[in-house]
Amino acid sequence: MYAIVExxxxxxxxxxxxxxxxxxLDANEGAKLEFNNxxxxxxxxxIEIGTPSVDGAKVAATVISHLQGDKxxxxxKKRRKGYQKSNGHRQQLSQILIQGVLAxxxxxxxxxxxxxxxxPKAVKIAEEVVEETKKAPxxxxxxxxxxxEEETKAPKAKKAPxxxxxxKxxxxx
Numbered sequence: 001m002y003a004i005v006e007x008x009x010x011x012x013x014x015x016x017x018x019x020x021x022x023x024x025l026d027a028n029e030g031a032k033l034e035f036n037n038x039x040x041x042x043x044x045x046x047i048e049i050g051t052p053s054v055d056g057a058k059v060a061a062t063v064i065s066h067l068q069g070d071k072x073x074x075x076x077k078k079r080r081k082g083y084q085k086s087n088g089h090r091q092q093l094s095q096i097l098i099q100g101v102l103a104x105x106x107x108x109x110x111x112x113x114x115x116x117x118x119x120p121k122a123v124k125i126a127e128e129v130v131e132e133t134k135k136a137p138x139x140x141x142x143x144x145x146x147x148x149e150e151e152t153k154a155p156k157a158k159k160a161p162x163x164x165x166x167x168k169x170x171x172x173x
Contacts, residue, residue: 003101004040005059011039014059014098017112024092027063030114033096035059041103048103056104064095064114 002015008023027033038057041048048054069091076085100108 001041001043001101003038003042003057003059005035006037006039007035007096014101016098016100018098019064020096020098021069021093022096023094024066025063025094025096027094029063029065031063032099033061033063035061038101041101043103054104058102060099060102060108061096062099062111062114064097066092066094069093 002013004011004013006012007020008025010022012020012022014020025033036053036058038054038059039050039052041054041057048057050057072089072091074087074089076087077083097112097114099111102108
């Protein structure tokens with residue numbers, strides 16, 4: 001069973017369990033919403049088309065989170081005129097979970113629970129690398145400090161350059 005529904009000025013094809021990104025909604029995270037502007041319902045081949053919307057039909061949803069979309073860069077340029085303009089934009093979005101498509105007189109039987117996933121493994125590995133890099137400069141400083149201590153205790157014998165050694169051998173002979 002699926003439906004075509006209008007949410008925040010856009011039309012979406014939805015079915016139970018779908019996750020959608022829609023324009024920012026005025027609702028808190030975890031809030032339950034119902035969208036009444038259902039344009040079409042397909043119930044296992046039985047299609048109801050609304051004029052303009054199906055009477056009594058609803059789509060139940062839950063707000064998962066609010067977030068921002070990817071950055072879009074708008075760059076304008078007029079050649080040979082010295083005109084350049086750069087502008088960026090990030091769309092404000094809401095992620096929703098469709099709980100069910102309800103025809104006239106139906107009620108929602110059971111809700112889908114929202115599971116908050118732990119950070120992905122790649123993120124955990126990246127965090128560990130950052131921590132190691134923070135520790136690395138300290139380890140380098142400690143190694144340099146021990147080298148400096150060794151130099152003060154026993155200074156190294158200076159080696160004569162190879163050219164000077166060759167000249168001394170030639171003079172001796």
